[in-house]
Amino acid sequence: MDTQTPPRANGGTRRAGQVEVDEAEAALVEHYARLVRIAYVTLPATLSRHRRVMLAHRVVQRALPRRRTRGPANPAGAPPAYALVRTAAVRGALEHGRARDGWRRPAGRVADAVPLPPLAVGLRLFPRSGGAGELALERALSDLTAPARAAFALLGVDRLAQDVAAEVLADAGVEAPRRAVRDAVEAARGTDARLLASGEFDPCVLLAGPPDLLRRRQHVRAAVATAAALAVAVTLLAAPGGGGAGTGAAGSPGSPAASVLDPASVLRGSATAWRRSDRLGFAAWPARGARTSDAALLGRALTTWGAPGRAVRVSASVGTVRTPPAEPPRLLFAGDVDGAAVVLFYDGVRLVRYAEPLSGTGPVALDFARADGATGASASAVLLDRSDGNARYLTAPWVAGVSLRNLLTPGTAAQPVRTGSDGVTDPVPTPAADAGCGAQAASAPAAGWPAVVLAPRPGVPGGHPMVLTDLGDLTPVHLTYAAGAGARQGEASGAAGLAAWAHSSCELAVLRGTGVRTTGAWDFAQQTLPDGAGVARWLCTRADLWSGDDHVLVQFLPPGSAPAAPAAVSAATTSTAACGPMTPAVLSGVLWKSPAGRWFLVAAGSPEVASLAVSGGLRYAAPGRTAIVPAASGSKATLSARLTDGTALAALK
Template sequence: MQSQDVAQSATPSSPAGPVIGVEQAEAALVEHYPRLVRLAYLVLPAPAGRSRRVLGAHGLVQRALPRGRTPAPLIPAQQAGRDGDPGYALVRLQVVRTALKRGARAERWARLTPPLPRVWGLKLYPRPGGADELALDQRLSALSGPARAAHALRGLERLPDGDVRRVLTAAGVTDVEGALAEADGIPEPYRLLGSCEFDPCSLTARPTDLLRRRRHLKAALVGGAALAVCGTLLGLPGDGWGADGAAAPPYARNPAAQAALDPGRLTRVAPAVWKTSARTDFSVWPARGDRTGDRALLRRALAVWARPGKSVRVSATPGTPAGGPAGPPQLLYAGTVDTARVVILYDGLRVVRYAEPEDGTEGAALDFARADGAGRAGSGAVVLSRADGNVRYLTAPWVRGAGERDLREPGSGAMALTLVDGVTSPLASPALREGPCTSWNVLRLTDGTGARLLTDLGELVPARLTAGPPGSPQDVSGAKALRTWAPYACSLGAMRSAGVRSVNAWAFAEQPLPGVRRAAEWVCTRAETWRGGGARVLAQFHTPGARYGAVAAKAESVPACGKREPRVLAGVLWKSATDGWYLLAAGSRGTASVSATGGVEGTARGNLLSVRAEKGARADLEGRLENGRSISGLR
């Protein structure tokens, strides 16, 4: 999450500066366009993903021109070719100001891309750098927006701290000294800012998901037909259902839909059914909470589900339909939590959460999460509320104990949480945390069959954490699994709001480091989604003594590291303290040989490769499995 210390309105440029015309500003923008786009790319938040971040950087630079004659800021340029150019200083200030506003709205920015520029059918992202660049990108993504801006202005623009303060103040930053102090935490801060890793003007192009595009086209055609039918129904006579709380006005009479909105027809499961049922999932959860008999609240929740009004905030995990219930759903919870009235319902496919303030229905929220095929492990808990940086869960009836532990600290124990009618006491949520990742708190549940860890990724159903080979992952409960996860816990931040069902960490190789009597660890983390497709895979490289693992490669919608393709090959550029740069590559067990071609040439028998390389070199990796099949390096 990004820091919220950017003011709502930017401070205007000083009237004491010269007046800049749009022509002069355009000339500066065109001449220095690559540098301005790189600056915007560095300041923008990471949750949007590299492709959207590239388009966003180009978009906000292209919209940085003033609308007329504007006073120039009193911050000069500091590089040859820009020194004394007030047009450049004006455009640069506008770029920083707009990028910080985007950062202050990071959650919405992660879902929305500016309308222009737009590239259909292609993913564009900068060329990948080495391990140092990847580590720097991770560190920058953990900073607040103003701290990233301070770092970029110092390193890329070579501005002294006095000018950096003036730029940030003019851009609307309220805590300038805090931003500078936070930026001081980046080691060897500026030597990598000119790398191709941060160059959104030198791009790699790949196609988007072709099958998903085909499905979306079909869905659009079906949606158009449905809209036409709804338009016809809107013109039909009749009084409709009547408005309910924050629900939209009624549109047509439908006996089946009316039955789905009747609180008296809600399915309610007895408390002990789960003990004898053949299924152990959300379908056997009993109805709990102090408002299960509040028919007015239940009616409002059902009505808003069927037709949410304009004031209702609606969210759904990717791949989850947001339509109304087909029939009477099952009631899981209705009660007062913190300062809200909350209702949780289940229709066999989705878990739905309705929340409204205690003092009315204005500001109601409706959340959807897909939960089909959850099973015992996937239906251990749902998010009941998030407030003040904390989260409360409603746990399954078979859960006997709950605790909170820091995934970053494998040696620390779990702190017990109280359970009252299945509701946990509040625990810190990593999905709500701002600033650098120094801890990652997870929920630990015990149910008589063992212990498992769940993590909040900003959605209704928490994700299950596992460790081990893809064919036989185990819950993270033992010391070895906890040690495996510790360096990679913060990488879970890249998987927020993606509909993640479970995340597995698999230590697939250890590799001796050249000139060092220690070995580095290769770990593959794979996030499976509730919709089946769209899995996210990260190959991470962890050197001895490092607190965090570095992302060496990442991919989406690939079978690598999964049950169907339990193989992986990845490489990274690594710098020895005494012996220069190396290309290090590792394959999973069963890899007979590894070869590198392109910018680095080399072949090794077995699953490990170590070849001398130049800084910034690029190579293509290919492995040969023991069964003769080939495998390509993960990108």
């Protein structure tokens, strides 16, 4: 049940000392997504997904202590502050399951007995639906008691040993913690517990994280006092002679909010500003589109941004706040696109897209996406419209041409895409839910996994075409490629990069809607296999998200694989520096059956690896960064390495 790496501290199991409130908040914020996932899995599966999400966030936010507190048992060396808030979160989630699992509800929990949706400020979303495996796991969890679900979450999410998980449950008030752990282990045998890492069980998949809990708590009294003062002021203003010039609500004439949301105050770049800029980002884009002078349209867009009504369909990529602009934003586009009036703003941190139907009574849409620090390829295109399996992009002024290719057919030539004078492309296909992965890819670019290739204008730094693909956000994701030492990423538009992504692109499907900023494939090793099999390749694919999270896959490509054959995933993890610019070193291994029917442990490390060692069920130790060890089907072993600088390196799992 290995889904992700839990936080650790030096030392083994011990009793924690005093934990300060600010230490607890720091641990809660840093590991918020992990804690909410544990609470979400622990809560009764019979609840609606929306209510489970809201309850999971509420119990985790209420896990913050009000004063300095003595920490609970500190299992497996977890930091005391994290152990404290984790125990509190588990305890809170368990309390909500007691009535449904036959436990006696504690007296005084009247609020929990009322079937009203819990309050969690700013949260209105729920996890994405999974496939058949996730559904089976959900059903298995629904058959467990609340303590067993909590044990399942602790074993699968925090990777605790069984006795340590029982200790955490005991601290949370479970009467029979070891029985709960046994029930969880038994349930795990009939399901794929690794699916706990999927979006089905991620209540933060579309959320930025918790609010500032301490500041919110500290300012409650101030907020109450302010509300009382406002009530007094309204009463005085309502009295005869109580009004005065220049007074009014935010957004009224003369107020700061009104100036920010005034169409006349929006910033507009020139068509040649990017040529003089020292940084190719959204701040260098000009205002384009046929309706950039339509003050009424811009006014509606800004007003909706400032205060979206209930009828407005609002969405935001992971880690993106939905607050009104603090300063006048920059206008990037205003025009009609596929039956809708579309306005695109940039406020230095976010891209904001407003869309209203040109006719009929369809909903108004307001979409937010992170864009801080975007430059070069990451700031070269924005999705203007997505409908009927197609998308239109607004390209940067430094883009000279656009073409479309299928990542699953790297040998097929890209097809040109017409782009208007305003930078808007013709409709291009977006990746389908199944994307044809695992099957024979068709030769048409509309099949398989579509990607757009942007050719820069002469003189643009880098000068190489950029490959981008749609993963469900406003900004398409930049695909890069590296080979050799250092994992230094370059453009993936060359033959080697396209070949690598032909084997890796299907893995992009799990990243849809997670706010991916960039993702790169690294050819880090090649290895000649025995019995005349040929040469295998090892790939490491790393995705970095706007929220600061990451996903890393290590993939093994056997000899003779077809150009579009998905590589075998040998390791999948999160929250790691592996395959990245800071600490690129990576190590992984797989069991492989040769053409002669013999089994081998096949292992490889990146160029930073100096020697390999295998222990456990198999034994091996030798210099070099590849190893082939005779084995049997189902063999178990531990793989490790030593880097050229003497540092130890464990294999990714």
